[in-house]
Amino acid sequence: xxxxxxxxxxxxxxxxxxxxxxxxxxxxxxxxxxxxxxxxxxxxxxxxxxxxxxxxxxxxxxxxxxxxxxxxxxxxxxxxxxxxxxxxx
Amino acid sequence: xxxxxxxxxxxxxxxxxxxxxxxxxxxxxxxxxxxxxxxxxxxxxxxxxxxxxxxxxxxxxxxxxxxxxxxxxxxxxxxxxxxxxxxxxxxxxxxxx
Numbered sequence: 001x002x003x004x005x006x007x008x009x010x011x012x013x014x015x016x017x018x019x020x021x022x023x024x025x026x027x028x029x030x031x032x033x034x035x036x037x038x039x040x041x042x043x044x045x046x047x048x049x050x051x052x053x054x055x056x057x058x059x060x061x062x063x064x065x066x067x068x069x070x071x072x073x074x075x076x077x078x079x080x081x082x083x084x085x086x087x088x089x
Numbered sequence: 090x091x092x093x094x095x096x097x098x099x100x101x102x103x104x105x106x107x108x109x110x111x112x113x114x115x116x117x118x119x120x121x122x123x124x125x126x127x128x129x130x131x132x133x134x135x136x137x138x139x140x141x142x143x144x145x146x147x148x149x150x151x152x153x154x155x156x157x158x159x160x161x162x163x164x165x166x167x168x169x170x171x172x173x174x175x176x177x178x179x180x181x182x183x184x185x186x
Contacts, residue, residue, distance in 0.1 A: 001095055001147070008102045012109050012140075019113035022125075030122050030179040034129050037171060038116060041133045042109055044164060046138045048103070052144050057153070062159050071167030078174040081182070083159065 005053035016042030084088025101143030108136035122179035133168035
């Protein structure tokens, strides 16, 4: 079972890493932050799978913190965007 | 019994991995920011949800199971809030293509 969970964690990580191509290609800043958001969620899923596969319960806490930080990234991004638009206006 | 639980885990985790794949393909292939956001939220909610569901069959105690569900609920809450904010930012900055 551990082998399957490890393989699933690797698959999710590789899939989400391919999605990071969107950060390079853009075109908008919102598209780039979306790829980072997907990477956050995929990272949580991979951490949960690893925690079970390798019997490291602490990795679940790491996933929890990652989820919290990934949410703050996007909130900070949106606040920055709306503030710069307010400055231009 | 453990064989049946392992089977359920494999089915649920595979379905979750499929949704992550679908989210990535959608993020790369969809034409504009709002439809990309649509693909992203599927991966957030269903992909992680199915992975957590699959892991629930493997954990030993009630506390560990509740913790896994808590991780998923936090991510759901964050994804719902963040997708609203991102959609507003994407619309304010106008169509890109």
